[in-house]
Amino acid sequence: xxxLTDEEFEPLKGLPVESIVDLAAELDIVAPDDVDRxxxxxxxxxxxxEHAVREGxxxxxxDEDDLAQLAAEDLAAIGRLQGLAGTVTVSAIxxxxxxxxxxxxxxxxxxxxxxxxxxxxxxxxxxxxxx
Numbered sequence: 001x002x003x004l005t006d007e008e009f010e011p012l013k014g015l016p017v018e019s020i021v022d023l024a025a026e027l028d029i030v031a032p033d034d035v036d037r038x039x040x041x042x043x044x045x046x047x048x049x050e051h052a053v054r055e056g057x058x059x060x061x062x063d064e065d066d067l068a069q070l071a072a073e074d075l076a077a078i079g080r081l082q083g084l085a086g087t088v089t090v091s092a093i094x095x096x097x098x099x100x101x102x103x104x105x106x107x108x109x110x111x112x113x114x115x116x117x118x119x120x121x122x123x124x125x126x127x128x129x130x131x
Contacts, residue, residue: 002038003045003123009038012119020044023112027051045120048113049127052081057124058104058114059097066118067093074125081128 020040021031027047031040057078067075067090079088082096104111
């Protein structure tokens with residue numbers, strides 16, 4: 001499935017392939033020798049949703065603006081991934097996400113999921129909505 005819009009993919013074209021492959025590896029996706037950036041990122045978005053169902057998504061205070069810019073239905077979808085019920089707020093997502101973030105920091109300070117998530121957030125929310 002294609003999750004990224006052309007507009008969302010445009011700034012990601014400049015990402016080093018290694019960063020995308022690193023994210024894919026963390027999500028248990030084996031990258032092919034000849035990497036199709038968009039295709040691999042789309043696979044990663046689907047895998048991020050599944051990862052979020054199991055472990056939640058890592059957010060820090062620096063993600064507040066990105067979350068606040070999401071449409072209400074996207075914010076609700078991210079909240080559901082975080083295990084939140086009822087009315088979802090940015091602060092509730094951040095609170096839950098900061099707990100998850102701490103576990104990522106313990107494993108690896110430069111973990112690709114928290115680093116790449118802000119760039120993929122809208123597409124992840126769209127994928128979560130379609131779940």
